Amino acid sequence: MKNPDAIIVGAGPSGLACAASIGALGLNATVLEKTNAVGSVWRRHYDRLHLHTDRGHSGLPGMDMPRTYPTYPSRAQVVEYLESYAARFGIQPVFNSTVVGISRHGALWRVDTGQTSLSAPVVVIATGLADFPFRPTWPGSDTFRGNCIHSSEYRNTSPYIGKRVLVVGFGNSGGEIALDLANASIDTTLAVRGPVQILPRDLLGIPILTWAIAQKSLPTGVVDFINAPIIRLAVGPIERFGLRRAAKGPRRMIEEDGRVPLLDVGTLAKIRDGSIGVRGGIDRFTPEGVIFAGEGERKFDAIILATGFRPDLRGLLGDVDGVLSEEGKPLVTGQATSQPGLFFCGHTASPTGQLREIGLEATRIAALAKHHAEGSPW
Numbered sequence: 001m002k003n004p005d006a007i008i009v010g011a012g013p014s015g016l017a018c019a020a021s022i023g024a025l026g027l028n029a030t031v032l033e034k035t036n037a038v039g040s041v042w043r044r045h046y047d048r049l050h051l052h053t054d055r056g057h058s059g060l061p062g063m064d065m066p067r068t069y070p071t072y073p074s075r076a077q078v079v080e081y082l083e084s085y086a087a088r089f090g091i092q093p094v095f096n097s098t099v100v101g102i103s104r105h106g107a108l109w110r111v112d113t114g115q116t117s118l119s120a121p122v123v124v125i126a127t128g129l130a131d132f133p134f135r136p137t138w139p140g141s142d143t144f145r146g147n148c149i150h151s152s153e154y155r156n157t158s159p160y161i162g163k164r165v166l167v168v169g170f171g172n173s174g175g176e177i178a179l180d181l182a183n184a185s186i187d188t189t190l191a192v193r194g195p196v197q198i199l200p201r202d203l204l205g206i207p208i209l210t211w212a213i214a215q216k217s218l219p220t221g222v223v224d225f226i227n228a229p230i231i232r233l234a235v236g237p238i239e240r241f242g243l244r245r246a247a248k249g250p251r252r253m254i255e256e257d258g259r260v261p262l263l264d265v266g267t268l269a270k271i272r273d274g275s276i277g278v279r280g281g282i283d284r285f286t287p288e289g290v291i292f293a294g295e296g297e298r299k300f301d302a303i304i305l306a307t308g309f310r311p312d313l314r315g316l317l318g319d320v321d322g323v324l325s326e327e328g329k330p331l332v333t334g335q336a337t338s339q340p341g342l343f344f345c346g347h348t349a350s351p352t353g354q355l356r357e358i359g360l361e362a363t364r365i366a367a368l369a370k371h372h373a374e375g376s377p378w
């Protein structure tokens with residue numbers, strides 16, 4: 001294989017956006033993808049998933065999502081879009097190539113897949129979060145006799161019909177999986193440990209992302225202050241249903257904690273009408289269920305951990321210093337790192353939508369990559 005100007009690891013939205021943006025600047029990029037298709041993670045997401053961000057703000061650089069798609073495209077439409085995006089920009093990833101190590105050799109980065117190695121002055125790590133589901137444990141976790149999975153393994157309601165299901169976590173996956181189960185009349189409980197922020201997906205008929213983008217240049221404190229009464233009015237009271245509203249506003253929550261508020265697509269209505277029960281934090285697991293803090297035991301047949309992801313890239317980057325936190329999370333994404341020519345794309349939550357942010361990051365990375373590759377002595 002000929003050595004390219006740039007190597008991109010991963011053919012999800014981030015990898016494809018970087019390949020198109022880098023290619024548009026005249027550089028030659030090779031995309032290495034461990035599965036056999038682009039957008040592989042979107043092919044595996046749960047059946048009912050639709051984008052929570054609107055079509056108009058979820059396209060990648062150089063190609064909008066088709067106007068024929070609904071405002072909130074389905075999972076299958078996202079996959080179709082990613083396929084046409086790759087075709088449009090002539091991106092042909094090398095499939096079934098799992099990158100196992102990245103190291104610096106002089107002015108070049110060497111990328112090893114186990115079978116082969118490639119070198120280039122620029123490497124973009126666009127490997128996403130999906131390989132790092134976070135599965136917290138509680139005392140007694142291993143004694144639970146029912147089925148316990150992470151939300152990334154959930155597909156649809158069929159294994160849960162007639163069962164009592166506990167969904168742990170009140171992020172967008174937890175909220176939507178609970179809604180999916182409740183819609184199928186499954187006995188559903190949500191465990192919500194701390195205070196939450198809930199936003200309507202649309203406000204006055206306009207996608208919430210449009211509002212967030214319009215307010216982007218205002219300081220975080222001002223935005224959260226102005227929006228608080230509007231959100232309170234739009235979402236309504238939540239305390240009487242066992243939820244606590246966080247004192248920290250939605251934007252500050254994303255920026256400081258990386259936690260995206262629940263964009264409500266119907267979960268709250270199901271909580272209000274009692275189809276979804278709400279409980280607090282879990283104290284311990286038992287063989288037949290869990291004990292919630294300050295309560296007795298509740299029995300469940302299945303537990304779904306919607307507890308997010310914690311990427312750890314230490315295995316991939318071995319001896320490369322200064323780019324990862326102690327836990328292995330990239331210190332910066334979408335901009336220059338402390339290692340010339342090494343970039344990360346798509347590694348942060350954004351108040352204005354992650355796909356949109358991925359597009360912005362890819363455009364920035366392409367400009368930096370061009371500058372770096374052109375100055376490279378190799």
Ligand SMILES: Cc1cc2nc3c(=O)[nH]c(=O)nc-3n(C[C@H](O)[C@H](O)[C@H](O)COP(=O)(O)OP(=O)(O)OC[C@H]3O[C@@H](n4cnc5c(N)ncnc54)[C@H](O)[C@@H]3O)c2cc1C
Nearest residue numbers: 010012013014033034051052053098099127128346354355
């Ligand atoms: C359930 C869910 C719903 C979401 N909904 C939205 C939404 O509505 N709007 C929005 O803006 N964002 C949304 N996001 C967030 C984000 O946009 C998506 O997660 C998006 O897919 C991230 O793209 P990515 O390319 O960074 O990562 P991924 O889509 O995870 O792609 C990473 C790719 O890298 C490959 N890979 C990983 N490791 C290696 C390796 N070592 N070697 C080679 N290849 C490798 C993987 O196989 C994969 O193809 C959602 C996320 C989730 C989990």
